[in-house]
Amino acid sequence: MMRTSRGARFAATALAVGSIAVLAGCGTSSGSSSPTEAVDELGDYEDEVSIIAWAGYVEDGSNDPDYDWVSGFEEKTGCQVTSKTFNTSDEAVTLMKTGDYDVVSASGDASLRLVAAGDVQPVNVDLIPSYEGIYDFLKDQPWNTVDGEHYGVPHGYGANLLLYNTDVVTPAPTSWDVVFDDAADYSGKITAYDNPIYIADAAVYLMAHQPDLGIENPYALDETQFQAAVDLLKEQRQHVGEYWSDYLKEIQAFETGDSVAGTTWQVIQNVLAGEGATTDVVLPDEGATGWSDTWMISSTTKHPNCSYAWLDWIASPEVNGVATSYFGEAPSNDAACDYREDCEAYHAGDADYASQIWYWTTPIAECLDGRTDVECMDYSAWTEAWSEIKG
Incomplete structure (x- = not known):
């Protein structure tokens, strides 16, 4: 997937990943080695930190003067931030393999690959005060925790919802059947997310x-x-x-009537509603897929103290609230909604709502549901099948 700020998310092909390996060894707080255990303590800031992230996640006011959470971090810690945006999870994985970056914002279709390759290190959440305020339903999840080891701090999350034209699709749908078993009723006007991970929507x-x-x-x-x-x-x-894959094109398709039902994000409906479109969204009875991004630290970072400081800063209530609002997703910190006015629209903190979301996770051969008597289809198979589906 690809993204831009204010909620834009685009699609991309992901690389295959093998089974998650249990890494052994000892780490240090110096960052001079490749730690495979979380550090026990931190030291003085190293004066700099290099971050790669989705566009809109590391804002310093240069894109919009009203959105700057980097300057405050630099003033507080003395850690000067250099950042680079990536457009796909594949690109993020490739960049992290170079060892040139300290911190990455990884989506669930990248995080397990980074862990399996040893490119990110376990994180001691006791050294990150803001972690305590993270919603419990985002902690200890398969895309951010492996064999009891935390590999990062949750950032924001959201569901892939069903968007429909309220004038055309009646009565109001409560099931994904409108785009699957009953799709013929709106043939030619169904839309779907252009990514192999969409196979999971069919599985749901x-x-x-x-x-x-x-x-x-x-x-x-x-x-x-x-x-x-x-x-x-x-x-x-x-x-x-x-x-x-381009959220602007989906908006246009629903405005013109070329699309009347399909998968979407809450931020897209917000735009459509603001423009007076006759659309609405629903989380269907079957549940939905979704995303939860994680801030992770390179296993070869030379700036572990500044890296930990960034994870604590970006997860703090005010910063998390502003950053996730700018992007267009629910925050991960329970107190972040004190700093934004749209949390209700994103169902922020609603554990029952969140429990209906199957967050993007990289499919691997080792079945993620715990089965050991069968091999599951890994992402390379998903990618190949997606090409066949689209024809």
């Missing part, structure tokens, strides 16, 4: 409608389960008018 639907498949996790699909999801998407293909 099948979990509810074909329970005999035994799907327990939409990112842990054995060959039979995977083929069922692929077949569903191939059936859907004949009714899809457009696959979208």
